[in-house]
Amino acid sequence: MTATEMMFYLSETFHEKVRFEAASDKRLYVRVQPEDLREVIRYVFEQRKGRLSTATGIDTREGIEVMYHFSLNGFPLITTIRVTTPKHMPELDSVQDILKGAYWIEREIHDFLGVFFKGHPKLKRLFKSRDIPENIYPLRKDFDLDKFREDRTDS
Amino acid sequence: MSTIIPIGPFHPLQDEPANFLLTVEGEKVIDIEANMGYIHKGHELLGQHKTYDQVIIQTERICGICSVSHTVCFCHAVENLLGIQVPKRAAYIRTILGELERCHSHLLWAGLAGHFLGYNTVFMWAWKYREPVLDLLEALTGNRRTASIMKVGGVRRDLDEQHFPMVLEVMSTLRGKMQMLLDAVTDDPVIHSRTKNVGVLTYEAAVDWCVVGPTARASGVDTDVRRDEPYGAYQDVDWKVILAKDGDVFAKVAVRLLEIIESTKIVEQCVKQFPKSSILNEVRDIPVGEGIGRYEAPRGEDIHYVRSNGTNMPERWKVRAPSNVNVPSFHASCIGESISDVTITLASCDPCYSCTERMAVAVAPDSKKLLHSFADLVRMGQEKTRAIARELGRPAELPLKLDL
Numbered sequence: 100m101t102a103t104e105m106m107f108y109l110s111e112t113f114h115e116k117v118r119f120e121a122a123s124d125k126r127l128y129v130r131v132q133p134e135d136l137r138e139v140i141r142y143v144f145e146q147r148k149g150r151l152s153t154a155t156g157i158d159t160r161e162g163i164e165v166m167y168h169f170s171l172n173g174f175p176l177i178t179t180i181r182v183t184t185p186k187h188m189p190e191l192d193s194v195q196d197i198l199k200g201a202y203w204i205e206r207e208i209h210d211f212l213g214v215f216f217k218g219h220p221k222l223k224r225l226f227k228s229r230d231i232p233e234n235i236y237p238l239r240k241d242f243d244l245d246k247f248r249e250d251r252t253d254s
Numbered sequence: 255m256s257t258i259i260p261i262g263p264f265h266p267l268q269d270e271p272a273n274f275l276l277t278v279e280g281e282k283v284i285d286i287e288a289n290m291g292y293i294h295k296g297h298e299l300l301g302q303h304k305t306y307d308q309v310i311i312q313t314e315r316i317c318g319i320c321s322v323s324h325t326v327c328f329c330h331a332v333e334n335l336l337g338i339q340v341p342k343r344a345a346y347i348r349t350i351l352g353e354l355e356r357c358h359s360h361l362l363w364a365g366l367a368g369h370f371l372g373y374n375t376v377f378m379w380a381w382k383y384r385e386p387v388l389d390l391l392e393a394l395t396g397n398r399r400t401a402s403i404m405k406v407g408g409v410r411r412d413l414d415e416q417h418f419p420m421v422l423e424v425m426s427t428l429r430g431k432m433q434m435l436l437d438a439v440t441d442d443p444v445i446h447s448r449t450k451n452v453g454v455l456t457y458e459a460a461v462d463w464c465v466v467g468p469t470a471r472a473s474g475v476d477t478d479v480r481r482d483e484p485y486g487a488y489q490d491v492d493w494k495v496i497l498a499k500d501g502d503v504f505a506k507v508a509v510r511l512l513e514i515i516e517s518t519k520i521v522e523q524c525v526k527q528f529p530k531s532s533i534l535n536e537v538r539d540i541p542v543g544e545g546i547g548r549y550e551a552p553r554g555e556d557i558h559y560v561r562s563n564g565t566n567m568p569e570r571w572k573v574r575a576p577s578n579v580n581v582p583s584f585h586a587s588c589i590g591e592s593i594s595d596v597t598i599t600l601a602s603c604d605p606c607y608s609c610t611e612r613m614a615v616a617v618a619p620d621s622k623k624l625l626h627s628f629a630d631l632v633r634m635g636q637e638k639t640r641a642i643a644r645e646l647g648r649p650a651e652l653p654l655k656l657d658l
Contacts, residue, residue: 199462199464
């Protein structure tokens with residue numbers, strides 16, 4: 100499947116809900132709204148047989164951006180579903196009941212960026228070091244490494 | 255009554271710590287929970303404060319085995335961002351080194367799997383055959399493991415063609431030895447009863463948990479980045495994707511051993527048709543943009559995401575190693591197994607192998623008495639093999655033909 104075909108399928112099913120941001124023949128970036136996220140991911144996983152490779156979280160100026168990268172077995176295409184959630188209350192719907200592969204991935208994003216996934220059964224610390232308190236998120240832009248080091252040596 | 259068995263996190267034998275909590279009822283495992291992060295090194299944050307060339311040096315040190323895989327994957331991501339191709343000769347060099355890495359990674363795993371099953375001959379032999387592969391890497395790049403040869407746009411140093419006869423010789427010897435190991439494994443009824451239908455990851459579970467690499471291919475999921483998104487020399491050489499249906503430990507052993515044979519063929523063909531061209535497309539500036547790179551590491555699909563803001567440092571660099579998606583599949587494959595099968599099931603997806611070398615301590619919930627250590631778990635696994643061997647009237651070691 101090429102990026103053009105994937106664009107055709109997605110726009111036919113979701114019309115205005117999906118916005119295509121950039122595409123080459125092997126990489127497709129799709130912007131969705133947080134409320135449509137579960138629906139689009141369910142479609143890509145169940146109907147188009149996508150495999151969730153991973154999800155990347157970035158702290159941007161507009162909010163925290165989470166990107167779900169879907170690979171397709173047998174094709175060179177990676178479909179990236181992009182969603183932004185506000186920084187003061189980052190919250191997204193969990194998709195781990197649709198595909199189990201998101202179970203650790205969501206916990207990892209919660210660890211490092213503090214995105215809360217509604218409906219995740221066990222949103223506990225997974226990869227973050229035990230030295231870092233729960234409410235400090237190291238991949239946020241406001242994380243101050245020098246200050247963090249100082250605080251640690253003080254205590 | 256159920257007992258919780260913590261496996262890990264620290265043990266003098268292991269390289270990397272991780273902690274698994276097994277909930278067992280009698281001999282059966284009914285739940286498993288993992289606690290990771292004891293060695294989270296913060297590579298992603300570190301990489302955001304380094305230039306692209308420095309990130310490559312750092313990338314090589316992410317994994318103890320996959321130094322070529324992660325580096326090439328990062329290069330793929332930046333090359334995807336830039337929209338450039340590497341010269342043909344550089345692509346061949348990356349392929350040769352990547353396949354040699356696959357050989358030594360799979361051999362290391364085969365040895366450990368043999369140890370967990372109680373076949374220490376397999377352990378000795380597999381690691382003996384691994385040595386010449388590492389020697390080859392040393393001859394070709396100067397280092398046994400950290401090649402330090404990759405660069406965005408190509409490779410840093412050329413390979414010396416005078417080593418190629420040695421490469422061909424080692425590859426053909428290795429193929430013969432692998433065929434022998436494969437015959438020994440497939441003919442042995444003890445290994446059959448010890449690994450068949452053990453730790454089964456069904457096709458549906460493999461799709462649901464999004465597993466990759468040999469773990470997925472042993473369950474019948476047809477995925478291989480080398481074929482899906484051909485990079486390097488894979489389009490020019492003749493090779494095939496190894497698939498198995500059963501999803502048990504035996505299928506994973508067979509897939510890995512057959513993949514070593516395929517790798518030796520790929521290396522041989524690459525060496526024979528090694529092209530002449532430049533080795534580097536010089537890259538000056540990295541523009542604003544984002545790129546995703548994929549690479550088939552020994553354990554499966556490796557994926558890196560890079561976003562650039564136009565400076566000489568990446569704005570965000572995301573690394574996803576294959577074990578990150580393969581390890582959670584324990585939730586599906588370990589439940590319902592007996593404790594003595596758990597070591598080999600945990601080991602079967604090659605979780606950056608050190609993740610399996612855990613100290614396991616079972617504590618009786620009321621008395622706090624120690625029941626099992628990791629050595630005990632391994633011993634239990636080995637004793638089970640010996641018991642089966644006695645039952646079948648077979649020798650306790652594999653009948654490998656010794657031709658030292």
